[in-house]
Amino acid sequence: MTKIDSIINVPNSKNKIIIQLKKILDYSKTNKISISIAGARHSMGGHTMYPNGIILNMRPYKEMTIDTINNILTIGSGALWEDAINYLDKFHKSIAVMQAFSSFSIGGSISVNGHGWQKDSPPISSSIISFTLMNYKGEILNCSRTENKELFSLVIGGYGLFGIILDVKLEVVDNETLQFKYIRLTPENYVEYYQKLISDNPKVKLVFGRLRISNKHFLEEVTLNYFEKIKKKPKKIPPHNKKNESSKRLVFRSTANSEYGKRLRWDLENGMNKILINETFTRNNLLNDNVSLIENKDKTSTDILQEYFIPERHFKQYIDKLKDVLPNKHIDLLNITIRSVYKDNDSYLNFAKEKVFGFVFLFNQKKK
Ligand SMILES: Cc1cc2nc3c(=O)[nH]c(=O)nc-3n(C[C@H](O)[C@H](O)[C@H](O)COP(=O)(O)OP(=O)(O)OC[C@H]3O[C@@H](n4cnc5c(N)ncnc54)[C@H](O)[C@@H]3O)c2cc1C
CATH class of the missing domain: 3.30.465.10 (Uridine Diphospho-n-acetylenolpyruvylglucosamine Reductase; domain 3)
Structure with a gap:
């Protein structure tokens, strides 16, 4: 305090x-x-x-x-x-x-x-x-x-x-209308597919990767989720759908301290991805998510967000190392999202000194 x-x-x-x-x-x-x-x-x-x-x-x-x-x-x-x-x-x-x-x-x-x-x-x-x-x-x-x-x-x-x-x-x-696409990969293929499906595709505007974090198949699978521009007039931004948001939060929070929850989330998200493929959204709609979607309301624990920026050439080696380092620690991993970040030429204290992949980790930790 x-x-x-x-x-x-x-x-x-x-x-x-x-x-x-x-x-x-x-x-x-x-x-x-x-x-x-x-x-x-x-x-x-x-x-x-x-x-x-x-x-x-x-x-x-x-x-x-x-x-x-x-x-x-x-x-x-x-x-x-x-x-x-x-x-x-x-x-x-x-x-x-x-x-x-x-x-x-x-x-x-x-x-x-x-x-x-x-x-x-x-x-x-x-x-x-x-x-x-x-x-x-x-x-x-x-x-x-x-x-x-x-x-x-x-x-x-x-x-x-x-x-x-x-x-x-x-x-x-x-503001543009964007169409959802996704593909399931092994991390070994991520960089190659990222280049082919994302970097070489001028229609892609938003993109993130998500690693599987359940003990079963730990870091053995990754999804590449992306949104391509299509020629369609964007609709006005819809109001937040509280019911949808609280279900998403529930699925996310069920992963805390639970292998069952982690597997369930992976399966549910992949199931939803199959349903949502080719669905359209506006850019503003996609950017307008509130942190309450993942909010931790448990007073006995806290969430910690950490980000690591890894040059593309070390991508695979980094994931291999994570497989050694992360399991069996007294901290609960809830999520790893992957983003590509280009070199920052403007900030003095720049974290992207070259083209990097940003690994965004969310941990849940018990308070003493
Ligand atoms: C759930 C979650 C998800 C996140 N996702 C991402 C992500 O996707 N990408 C990413 O890069 N980061 C992410 N972050 C980190 C986030 O970007 C930073 O925590 C950011 O600072 C939050 O903005 P804020 O308004 O809360 O800043 P604050 O916590 O209020 O302030 C942050 C710093 O900025 C200073 N500051 C604030 N306003 C001013 C001002 N007007 N003038 C000068 N200094 C000022 C403060 O003194 C402080 O040092 C995430 C954080 C959380 C909790």
């Missing part, structure tokens, strides 16, 4: 936020109180909350406007991706790069420089045109690839340590 001084909700308009943040910075300097910045608060680590510090809750700051000619969204850093998607849907536009869930804030996502399941794409950094930053002196700086270049690359993936991100200009893309 970390004791804090206070949580301050920022105002929702540009003029007011600048005045308020300057006052808070003066107050913190005079009283020697540290400030940390919070978006949707899904990240862990000391930088997200200083002992006896002030937490700035950026969430109310979510103004947005769109330039549909140049495909640029200007958005307050407290907005969630789901706010942006619902706004963009009206203009038939969509997010270029974001994580697999839409529950994260723009400021928090830039500060960790998240990656997503957009085909062969670098992390979020690649879709940022510019942002304004309030530094520790209360000055507002415009940061881009040509202006305050060094700060631009430090702030992206900088965990909020270089200032407060205020307004962000993001590249957006067309």
Whole structure:
């Protein structure tokens, strides 16, 4: 438990936020109180909350406007991706790069420089045109690839340590209708099939792999799930279907601490994939999943998400090693998703130094 001084909700308009943040910075300097910045608060680590510090809750700051000619969204850093998607849907536009869930804030996502399941794409950094930053002196700086270049690359993936991100200009893309495809493989064939079915296929827009994690056939099977663009006018984004979502969550959570649950989920998902093959969705619909789909409501345990970025040439060797390392550990593996992430040329602290496959692990761990 970390004791804090206070949580301050920022105002929702540009003029007011600048005045308020300057006052808070003066107050913190005079009283020697540290400030940390919070978006949707899904990240862990000391930088997200200083002992006896002030937490700035950026969430109310979510103004947005769109330039549909140049495909640029200007958005307050407290907005969630789901706010942006619902706004963009009206203009038939969509997010270029974001994580697999839409529950994260723009400021928090830039500060960790998240990656997503957009085909062969670098992390979020690649879709940022510019942002304004309030530094520790209360000055507002415009940061881009040509202006305050060094700060631009430090702030992206900088965990909020270089200032407060205020307004962000993001590249957006067309909302499209996409058709689901999937194939079941052995991990040995993954890279070859990925090249053939995904990288060489310009119609593919979204893609992820999922490894089998039950003790039975542990890491011996993988599914490659992808969505191809088709010529069909996209429908408006549908409201969340709570019933469907709670069934998906139930199937997912049933895997915690249960070999039976893990096998059942693998079979059910593969059964559903067969039914859903060729089904169409809009890009916005697919990007708009909420983290509640996998939420752990058990107070005696916690979920831990870890990501490892492996160059393509080490793919098979890495999986072989995992087979040795992971079994019989006192931690319960719930999921491994695989994404391809292209080289990041923008962030100073870049995790994708070349083309890599991102292995996203979710573990469940008992609390002491
Ligand atoms: C279930 C789950 C799934 C995930 N899936 C993915 C994934 O697919 N891909 C991926 O890359 N990551 C993934 N992540 C990690 C996720 O991208 C990060 O945790 C992200 O930071 C969450 O955004 P947030 O708004 O909750 O950030 P927060 O936790 O609120 O903040 C994160 C960091 O950003 C700083 N910050 C927040 N707002 C600002 C601001 N306005 N100015 C300056 N600094 C700021 C904070 O101080 C903190 O250091 C996942 C996490 C979870 C829990």
